[in-house]
Amino acid sequence: MKTVYVLNGPNLNLLGMREPAIYGSATLADVQKLCEQACVRHGLKLEFRQSNHEGELVDWIHEAGRLHAKGELQALIMNAAAYTHTSVAILDAVKGTAVPLVELHISNVHARESFRHHSYLSATARAVMCGFGVAGYGLAIDAVAQW
Ligand code: DQA
Numbered sequence: 359m360k361t362v363y364v365l366n367g368p369n370l371n372l373l374g375m376r377e378p379a380i381y382g383s384a385t386l387a388d389v390q391k392l393c394e395q396a397c398v399r400h401g402l403k404l405e406f407r408q409s410n411h412e413g414e415l416v417d418w419i420h421e422a423g424r425l426h427a428k429g430e431l432q433a434l435i436m437n438a439a440a441y442t443h444t445s446v447a448i449l450d451a452v453k454g455t456a457v458p459l460v461e462l463h464i465s466n467v468h469a470r471e472s473f474r475h476h477s478y479l480s481a482t483a484r485a486v487m488c489g490f491g492v493a494g495y496g497l498a499i500d501a502v503a504q505w
Contacts, residue, residue, distance in 0.1 A: 359403050360432040362499060363422040363457075364393050365415060366408035367439035373464075373492070380465050384492045396496045400503035402432055412441055416451045423455025433484075433502035435460040435495065442467075442477045449478040458505065460498050463488035 366386065369376060374385035384392075390406045397404040405422075409415050415438070425431040434457045441448050442461070452459050459482065466489030467474040480486050485501065487494050 359401060360430055361403040361405055361422075361425055362393075362397060362432045362502060363418070363425075363434045363436075364404065364406045364495065364499075365418055365422075365434065365436045365438075366406075367415060367437060367441045368410040370437060370439055371408050371410070380470075382464070382491050389492050389495055392492065392496050393499060396499035396503075400499065402499070402503060412445055412447055415441065416447050419448065419451035419455055419457065422457050423451075426455060426457045431457060433458045433460055433505060435462055435498045435502065436479070437462045437464065438479060442479055443473055445478055449482060452479065452482050458502075459483045459485075460502060461486045462494055462498055464491055464494060465489060 461483040
């Protein structure tokens with residue numbers, strides 16, 4: 359059974375109370391449940407985590423990379439949140455491990471402030487999705503199950 363890593367970056371622990379007009383009312387625990395259900399549907403194992411710390415996210419990408427090297431990683435689905443727009447370290451971790459990445463955003467970042475239009479990760483991602491709300495997590499798992 360292969361594993362899907364779902365990594366969430368800063369402030370996503372506030373889902374449900376954070377700018378609900380943009381991010382909706384579901385909590386991160388709701389998102390985790392949705393991901394668990396999607397993984398069960400496809401016979402995949404789930405590692406679901408959130409951190410507000412860039413280095414911790416980098417360490418977890420390395421961990422996913424070790425699984426990838428053993429042929430045991432289905433994909434890394436990552437909502438790097440604000441680090442999407444700032445982090446060369448996360449980009450380098452994805453490049454250095456060659457993990458198959460889905461860059462995911464709950465909101466349509468292209469319809470928001472211009473500083474959200476640039477992503478350090480998109481060029482190295484196998485797929486990018488945004489604007490589907492938290493349903494995007496389930497859709498992404500449905501998609502990577504076909505990889
Ligand atoms: C986000 C969009 C980012 O611009 C923002 O910094 C986030 C969440 C999203 O899921 O829509 O924290 O990644």
